Amino acid sequence: MTRSTLRRWFWVHKWSSLVCTVFLLVLCVTGAPLVFRDELGGLLDDALPYASVPAGTPNVSIDRLAETSRDMYPGQTILSIFSDHDEPKIVVFMAQSWEQFRANRKSVHWIRFDAHTGQVLKQSKPFKEDGYTFLELMLQIHRDLFSDLAGELFLASMALLFVTAIVSGIAVYGPFMRKLDFGAVRADRSSRLKWLDLHNMIGVVTLAWALVVGVTGVINELSTPLFALWQRTDVKAMLDPMRGKPVLAATEMSAPQAALETVRAALPGMVATTVVFPGSPFGSPYHYVVWTKGREPLTSRLFSPALVDARSGQFVAAVTTPWYLRALEVSRPLHFGDYGGMPLKIIWLLLDLATIAVLGSGLYLWLSRRPSLAAEAEAELMESRMLASLAIREAAE
Amino acid sequence: MSARRSSMQVWRWPVVLAVLTVSGLFSALLGQSGVWLPLSWLLLGIPLLVILWRLPLRPRFRQR
Numbered sequence: 001m002t003r004s005t006l007r008r009w010f011w012v013h014k015w016s017s018l019v020c021t022v023f024l025l026v027l028c029v030t031g032a033p034l035v036f037r038d039e040l041g042g043l044l045d046d047a048l049p050y051a052s053v054p055a056g057t058p059n060v061s062i063d064r065l066a067e068t069s070r071d072m073y074p075g076q077t078i079l080s081i082f083s084d085h086d087e088p089k090i091v092v093f094m095a096q097s098w099e100q101f102r103a104n105r106k107s108v109h110w111i112r113f114d115a116h117t118g119q120v121l122k123q124s125k126p127f128k129e130d131g132y133t134f135l136e137l138m139l140q141i142h143r144d145l146f147s148d149l150a151g152e153l154f155l156a157s158m159a160l161l162f163v164t165a166i167v168s169g170i171a172v173y174g175p176f177m178r179k180l181d182f183g184a185v186r187a188d189r190s191s192r193l194k195w196l197d198l199h200n201m202i203g204v205v206t207l208a209w210a211l212v213v214g215v216t217g218v219i220n221e222l223s224t225p226l227f228a229l230w231q232r233t234d235v236k237a238m239l240d241p242m243r244g245k246p247v248l249a250a251t252e253m254s255a256p257q258a259a260l261e262t263v264r265a266a267l268p269g270m271v272a273t274t275v276v277f278p279g280s281p282f283g284s285p286y287h288y289v290v291w292t293k294g295r296e297p298l299t300s301r302l303f304s305p306a307l308v309d310a311r312s313g314q315f316v317a318a319v320t321t322p323w324y325l326r327a328l329e330v331s332r333p334l335h336f337g338d339y340g341g342m343p344l345k346i347i348w349l350l351l352d353l354a355t356i357a358v359l360g361s362g363l364y365l366w367l368s369r370r371p372s373l374a375a376e377a378e379a380e381l382m383e384s385r386m387l388a389s390l391a392i393r394e395a396a397e
Numbered sequence: 398m399s400a401r402r403s404s405m406q407v408w409r410w411p412v413v414l415a416v417l418t419v420s421g422l423f424s425a426l427l428g429q430s431g432v433w434l435p436l437s438w439l440l441l442g443i444p445l446l447v448i449l450w451r452l453p454l455r456p457r458f459r460q461r
Contacts, residue, residue, distance in 0.1 A: 174408070178401050182410040187453030194453065201451050205444045208415035212422060297429035333426060340425030343438040350445050389401060 003387050006175055013168035018366060020161035021359050027155070027217075028356045030142040033135065035337050035348045041135055047122035050088050051114050059083065060118040062275065063257045065090055068118065069111055070250070077101075079108060080276040081256060085293075088115040095126070098247065098279040149224050156221035163214040166207065173204055178389050192368050199361040206354045216331035226324050231282065234322060238307075239284045247279035248286060254313035259288040263306045266315045267292055271300070278310045286310055292318075301339075302329050414444050 001009075033040055062081050069078060069092040079093040079101060090113045095101040101108060109126040113119065124130060132140065144151030177200070185197040203210075256275045263272045270292035276283050283289040288308040293300050307316035333339035337348030421440030424433050 173411075174404060177407045180402075182407070183447065183451040185451055185453045198453075202448055204411045205414055205447050205451075206418075207411060208418035209422075209441075209444070212419070298427055330426075334422060340429070340434050340437050344425055344434070344441070347438065347441045347445065351441075354445070354448060 001171075001175060001390065003390055006172065006387070006390065009168050009171040013165060013172055014366070016161045016164040016168060017359075017362050020158045020165065021363050023155065023158040024162055024359055025356065027142060027158075028352050028359070030138045031336075032349055032352050033138050034142060035345050035352070037135055037336075037338065044134060045122070047112060048114075048119070050121070051117045051119065053088075053116045057116045059088075059090065059115045060113075061257045062090060062260065063255045064118060065092055065113050066256055068113075068120075069094060072111065072120075077279070078250075078277050079280065080274055082274045083115060083260075085271050085273055089113065089121065090115045098281075102281055143221070152221045152224055156218050159214055159217040159221060163211065163218065166203075166211055166214060169203055170207070173200060175386055175390055176200065178386065192365065195361045195364055199358055199365060202354050202361075203358045206351055206358065209351050210355055210358075212334055216335035219328055219331040220335050223328055226328055227282075230322060230325055234319070235282075238317075238319065242284045242286050245285045248310050253278065253310045254288075254308075256288065258313050259290060259308040259310070262308050262313060262315045263290040263292060267306060267318060270294060270304075272306075276305075287316060297339075298330070301333055302326055410447075414447065417441075417443050 062083065066078055066081065070076070073094055075096075076094045077097050079095055079098070081090065081092050083090045092111045092113070093108055094110070095107045104127075106128055107126050109124045111120060112122045114121055140146055144155065147154070180197075183201050183205075185194060185201055187194045187197075256277070260272050260275055263270075271294070272290050272292045274291040276289040276291070278285050278287060280289065284307070286309065288310050290306045290308060291303050292306060293303045302321070304319060304321045306318045308314065309316055337344055417440045421437040424440060425437035427433070
């Protein structure tokens with residue numbers, strides 16, 4: 001590496017880090033509770049507890065829950081029904097109408113039922129009237145800073161800068177460490193030198209993890225445009241014949257429970273979890289869209305939809321999802337670290353704290369760049385030494 | 398801190414740690430039963446132990 005290349009990498013490292021550091025600190029702080037989403041969610045939830053039932057008790061029919069929901073909110077439309085595979089709960093999502101949902105996604109509200117007894121456990125209000133829960137607040141800040149797509153794309157670019165900072169950090173690490181042992185922290189000289197060494201040591205040790213979380217963060221932030229791309233290509237091609245047709249009325253529809261069972265019978269290797277009702281902007285006016293996932297550790301994170309004719313109840317087709325949605329789905333666990341039990345979550349938290357230390361020390365190194373003539377002289381000396389050693393190397397080669 | 402380190406010497410441990418980290422991440426993603434989860438905890442725990450080992454916690458006492 002020549003001296004001018006090194007200087008350029010330094011410049012890239014400094015500015016890519018400086019621009020993204022504040023936002024990255026916000027992401028690290030809000031991301032920490034999101035790793036423990038399941039535990040905190042259960043802890044902070046004021047829903048009624050699940051009924052204790054003998055093992056093997058079957059779930060109630062979602063037809064019955066659909067009926068109960070319509071009785072509770074006469075005139076409203078059921079958007080989808082989610083039946084959880086891990087917990088005995090079934091959630092019915094409703095809105096005044098599909099038109100209202102299209103106009104404002106926040107108009108949706110849900111009713112959570114006990115999957116075994118059909119008892120109502122908890123309900124939400126539409127338009128976020130019941131406020132954000134702590135975890136929703138953290139997720140909103142983490143995902144889009146309350147700014148929807150614009151916020152998602154902005155944070156995606158910040159994550160991209162973070163990745164740039166890591167890559168340029170790798171480039172300057174080599175020349176910097178020519179005269180130091182791995183992990184050396186010179187703690188007995190200036191405070192700035194100590195933090196510089198700590199920044200390098202913690203940074204290089206957590207390098208691979210930070211890169212993976214950074215890259216998967218960028219991919220996650222692109223989920224809205226990626227889904228839109230899929231809608232506009234594969235999904236559109238499949239649903240074009242139905243476009244603009246009137247949506248089936250609830251009375252004309254086949255039973256949603258039957259749709260669920262049809263898909264289960266047609267795709268025995270998959271777990272069917274969500275039934276989206278006809279009329280969805282992500283579906284068709286004539287079909288139930290049944291979302292399925294695999295059974296293996298990896299495939300259980302890969303979701304794909306199947307279509308069921310909502311008039312005849314016939315199975316139509318299993319829709320294949322493109323590679324970019326597969327990549328998106330695999331990048332979710334790798335970003336949130338919630339896929340390997342509690343020890344992995346704790347490791348994720350500690351690595352998150354280590355990243356905060358790298359960001360904070362980087363910021364400190366920049367803020368303290370001219371604290372005194374002595375420190376500046378030392379920095380100059382270090383830099384000149386490093387450049388000199390490079391020059392010698394160049395000459396030798 | 399006198400002798401110059403070769404690229405091999407500089408990058409040996411960072412590369413080992415990166416390989417351990419990536420193996421740990423995928424060990425838990427691809428296999429969620431048996432030895433795979435504890436293996437991933439072990440592999441991902443090593444970088445944390447390295448940080449702990451290199452933190453300058455002692456010099457403070459030495460200075461007094």
